[in-house]
Amino acid sequence: MSTAVPQTGGTRAPGRRLPRRSTLLLAASVLAGMLLLLWGVDRLARWGAEAVLADRIAAETGVRTTPEVEIDSRFVLLQMLRGRYEDVEVGLEGIASGPLRIERLDAELTGVRLSFHDLLYRNPVPIYVESTRERATLRYEDLNTYLELTGRPVRIENASDGEVQLTGSVQIFGQEVSASAQAGLTAEDGRILVQPTELQTGTALDGASRLLLQQRFGFAVPVDSLPFGQRITAIEPQESTVEIEARGDGVLVNP
Structure with missing residues (x-):
């Protein structure tokens, strides 16, 4: 009788890969835990x-x-x-x-x-x-509060074409003159300059009085309260606010 010789090159017994899989799962769990901790x-x-x-x-x-x-x-x-x-x-x-x-x-x-x-x-x-x-x-509301607190008898609101509208009454050579004006906004040395471009008044004025009226309607608003900006790069009047960059x-x- 011949004796059967066990085969050594066949398939591996089930379970031989389990230790390797467990190691990979453990490594993945450790990595996931480290990432979650980080x-x-x-x-x-x-x-x-x-x-x-x-x-x-x-x-x-x-x-x-x-x-x-x-x-x-x-x-x-x-x-x-x-x-x-x-x-x-x-x-x-x-x-x-x-x-x-x-x-x-x-x-x-x-x-x-x-x-x-x-x-x-x-x-x-x-x-x-x-x-x-x-x-x-x-806000224009806050601008008007500033003008009132600083003793300027002028109010400001939005106009058209990137300008604002000024209205108020000022003293010109002892005479109270009511007027309105279109004004442009520019920046200079950390301030907003409000410069009238066109005045309208029902009072007859000579050249000197009109020039003085225009000066009274012009003013500067310091914006040194901006905490991070040293240079004003743009000013844009809008309907209820002025936007400053x-x-x-x-x-x-x-x-």
Whole structure:
């Protein structure tokens, strides 16, 4: 009788791959856990940095409502450790500096520098911003309040063709003269210049009186309450507001 010899080259017994599969599943689980942990740490870093920036901006501007601050990046932890945030969006409401109030301001900040140590311990140090772009909304109602508080007997409202309408009564050589005027808006040294282009009045005036009337209707509005803009780049009158665009370089946000 012949004895059968066991075959050694056949199929592997079931279950031989299980240890390898278990290892892969374990590795995948560990990787997923690490990614989830990093995501959670990054979210905490984002919330912490945004909260500190909001506090600093609120202290700088004196707004009563908490500023809206959003770091525009998926990964914040590395930026925090580096002490430089690439892009930060800020929204503010109700900025007041002296008699002038700004209704709304939206800003884009690039290169916001705050060291990890100062952020962690909330050290009261200035925050340096490499460059800024902002858009401010100024209501005619607030402009008229400013004019009243500064003793200017003129009111301002929207007109057409990118200009505003001025109305009021002023003293000209001891005579009260009521008039209205179309006026253009320009920027100069951080101020809005309101310059009449066409006067209308029912009072007969000589050349000197008309020139003085035009000067009385012209004025400047300082907008140094803009927290991030050093240069006004555009002014656009609209139906109920004046929209102002500004830019800045090397801006400091003080504690």
